[in-house]
Amino acid sequence: xxxxxxxxxxxxxxxxxxxxxxxxxxxxxxxxxxxxxxxxxxxxxxxxxxxxxxxxxxxxxxxxxxxxxxxxxxxxxxxxxxxxxxxxxxxxxxxxxxxxxxxxxxxxxxxxxxxxxxxxxxxxxxxxxxxxxxxxxxxxxxxxxxxxxxxxxxxxxxxxxxxxxxxxxxxxxxxxxxxxxxxxxxxxxxxxxxxxxxxxxxxxxxxxxxxxxxxxxxxxxxxxxxxxxxxxxxxxxxxxxxxxxxxxxxxxxxxxxxxxxxxxxxxxxxxxxxxxxxxxxxxxxxxxxxxxxxxxxxxxxx
Numbered sequence: 273x274x275x276x277x278x279x280x281x282x283x284x285x286x287x288x289x290x291x292x293x294x295x296x297x298x299x300x301x302x303x304x305x306x307x308x309x310x311x312x313x314x315x316x317x318x319x320x321x322x323x324x325x326x327x328x329x330x331x332x333x334x335x336x337x338x339x340x341x342x343x344x345x346x347x348x349x350x351x352x353x354x355x356x357x358x359x360x361x362x363x364x365x366x367x368x369x370x371x372x373x374x375x376x377x378x379x380x381x382x383x384x385x386x387x388x389x390x391x392x393x394x395x396x397x398x399x400x401x402x403x404x405x406x407x408x409x410x411x412x413x414x415x416x417x418x419x420x421x422x423x424x425x426x427x428x429x430x431x432x433x434x435x436x437x438x439x440x441x442x443x444x445x446x447x448x449x450x451x452x453x454x455x456x457x458x459x460x461x462x463x464x465x466x467x468x469x470x471x472x473x474x475x476x477x478x479x480x481x482x483x484x485x486x487x488x489x490x491x492x493x494x495x496x497x498x499x500x501x502x503x504x505x506x507x508x509x510x511x512x513x514x515x516x517x518x519x520x521x522x523x524x525x526x527x528x529x530x531x532x533x534x535x536x537x538x539x540x541x542x543x544x545x546x547x548x549x550x551x552x553x554x555x556x557x558x559x560x561x562x563x564x565x566x567x568x569x570x571x572x573x574x
Contacts (some may be wrong), residue, residue, distance in 0.1 A: 303405050372397045374415070378501050378546070383410075386422035387429065390501035391415065403427065416448040416524070418459075418499045436482050439464040444499070445474075450524055453483045457521075459497040496521055500545060507541040512560070515541055523549045525566075529573035534562065 284301045287293040293301070372381055374395045381389040384402055391397055395415025403409075408424070412433040421429045423442025431438040433447055436454040443461025447454065456465050457479040465472050465480040470487035472480050479492045495518045498505055507515055513535040516527040522543075529535055539559050543552060553564045553571070565572045 368401050369398050369411075370401060372399075380502070383408075383422075385424065385427075385429075388420045390418040390420075390499060392417065392501065412447055412449065414449060416446065416450075418444070418446050418501050420444045420499075434482075436465060436467045436487075439466070446497070446521075448521065448524070453481065455482075456480045457492055457496055459499070493517060500543070502545065504545050505543045507539075507543065509538055509540055511535070512537045512539060512556075515539065515556070518543075519549070519552060523552075525549065525569045525571055527571050527573055531573075534573060 284293065284297055288298060288301055372379065372391065372395075374391045374393055374397075376393050378393055379391045381391065381397060381399065383389065383399055385408060387408075389397060389399075389410075392415050395417060396413040397415075397417060398411040398413060400409070406427065408427050408429040410429075410431055412431055419429075419431065419440075421440050421442050421444065425441045427441075429440050429442070431447060433449055433454050436447075436456070438445070438447060438456055440461065440463050443463055444459040445461075445463050446457040446459070448457075449455075454467075456463060456474065458474045458476050460476055463474040465474060465482075465487065467482045467487050468485050472487060472489045474480055474489065477492055477494055477497060479490055479496075481488050481490070493514055495505075495507065495510070495514055500522050505518070507518065516529070516535070520526055537560060539556070541552070541555060541559070549566075553566075556562060557564060563574050565574070
């Protein structure tokens with residue numbers, strides 16, 4: 273038989289003072305007091321000015337539980353099976369989410385933690401006005417983005433993109449979603465990518481591709497880690513094959529060329545951050561005399 277028991281803040285403080293609280297209960301209580309300490313406007317509880325966090329906690333506990341009783345809310349729910357409990361979960365109010373639709377042009381979003389998200393055209397990104405205690409959760413519902421995540425080892429930054437979850441504490445990387453696929457390319461730092469009970473760690477110039485329920489890790493060209501949303505890119509004396517790969521990632525297209533001679537041709541190409549695909553193909557035609565025919569997302573080279 274399963275039954276639920278609600279523990280008030282008063283009871284948690286009492287158990288903490290008597291040193292009978294479990295580790296999970298102590299963490300729950302500390303998280304609540306950390307929030308109270310950070311929100312210094314709640315000075316009806318105690319004066320935080322001039323105190324460090326630990327002094328605030330000790331003083332708050334000893335100034336009597338009755339000051340917290342007024343909250344009258346359930347601080348946690350213990351699920352008890354038989355004679356023991358299996359979990360302790362705080363009552364959490366879901367933060368208000370803000371949704372960004374970029375339309376036909378790229379855009380950028382500055383989050384409250386200092387992270388900056390550069391979004392490609394036709395992308396949808398969701399984030400909270402304010403991150404709650406614990407993880408920093410956001411969602412890339414559609415499209416592509418480059419993430420520059422502010423470092424905070426105590427509050428992991430997690431991006432949900434379809435079936436893929438990308439977890440970091442402070443780094444920069446691309447996430448690209450298209451037609452049932454999701455690709456994560458790391459520029460700096462360390463990134464963990466998981467999907468369908470599969471898990472890989474990535475370092476700079478590494479990528480994870482999720483397609484057909486398989487998560488595959490591979491190396492990538494240094495050209496692909498560039499943040500092309502916020503800067504111009506100068507491809508100097510690169511193989512046409514590498515230029516194709518860069519353009520495929522930036523514009524979500526595919527080049528069809530059966531000639532290895534063509535693909536190994538070298539060229540220098542300057543790509544402005546807001547340049548259209550048509551403009552890039554005209555440049556390549558002028559430099560190489562190659563012709564490009566576009567059919568939806570496929571570009572045939574001849």
